Amino acid sequence: MADEGFSLPDDAFVQILLLLPTSSRRWLRLVCKRWRGVIDDRTAERQVQTKILAFTSVPNVSRAHVFDEEDGRRRHVWAYRSSYTKGGVAMVCTCNGLLCLHGRVPCGDGVAATSPPSRFGYHPTTGRYKVVHVPCRRRLTSSDHTLQVFTLGDASWREVASPGGIVSVDGSTYWLTSRGDRVMSMDLADEHVASFSAPPVVRRRPDFPGNPVFHVTNVHARLGVAVGTYEAVAPTRVDVWVLEAGGRRGETPARWSRTYSVAARLDEGLWITWPYVAHGEHVQG
């Protein structure tokens, strides 16, 4: 071993690398050509194992806890302090082991406000991370939306002309128009913005009982639209539709299928939270 250095078989080396944080692995690409090769080929960001993360917030300080999936014990804790006395730090989302956080700034009598939701995405071929931010306005019209885009490593945000939520799946970021009839998409490589039709139930809102609201989500690396029905006394349900084919850049018509349905009879004032599809076929509310 002394002559060739620590030349472990690739499989063992990959196991070791996967235990390290994404940002450390980026550093390790500088060690030598072999390390760079193994990191690029075998530990691509999207191959990162899913871990259980809990994010807790109290005024002034928030903590991210990462749990070991094997024995469920807490393994790492990071603390984020707010730079404002009554402010806070909230988690926007995660992407390949990186956390996207935003600071909530206190205003007036100390009520946290500003900084609407953003999403964070990774493009596999360019290897770049971009944070896409949809500025929130009280009244949304279908035409005058502007997206703000931040590329990791850049000095500032850029504006890209182009509402539901926003999600990044397979190199594109998606969100719904305010009426919920179209899905908007932006390719993270060339920032091409397109739109295609939303799942049928979102489109035909008057036919849908109750008061549906919708939310885009990531279902096993495919775009999903969760449609929630909330009624005061009737069962509450959430359906998740998954984009089977088409859509994206609008070349072919979108084909959707309803993959999950969750219904519950809940007391007034309770509702099912938006699903996060993370572990196997389990949907977490």
Place this chain on the structure above:
Amino acid sequence: MAAATDDAGDSNEMIRVVSSDGEHFEMPEAAANLSLVLRHMIEDDCADAAGIPLAVVAAKPLAKIVDYCTKHAAKSSGLTIEEAEELKRFDAEFIEVDTDMLYDLLVAADFMGVEGLSKLAVQRTADLIKGKTPEQNRETFGIVNDFTPEEEEEICKENEWAFQITKPPSRLC
């Protein structure tokens, strides 16, 4: 793990193994059963007085592995909290080895299919790598930098965002 000792009959039996450089070692059958390879050999009645030959494992790492398996087999089931803590301390001390031995253990544990030891050695290696600059990692693991300055600069550029998040004390970038 404890169940395996029951199928193979007398769990007090000693199993002999022979290192690649011809040294003989003995361990209780329950210990040998922690190695997938040895367990299969025992089940196939290949364990005899001459000992099971391990062609790629030298005496030094094999002595450590016999130690590890003997300790873990003795405490494999129904652990009290104190015993579990003690086993953890044993592991922590056990894996405090130089990189040559760590390398040998990684390869040997993988070859012999000793899962617990593989994990321990993989975690230890990850801990050694973590928080070090590329240069420090080269020193630790005896690696020669085969990048040209231009290539280094190129990688620095690609990684700029990661380096902003975690800046190790390095002259690079």
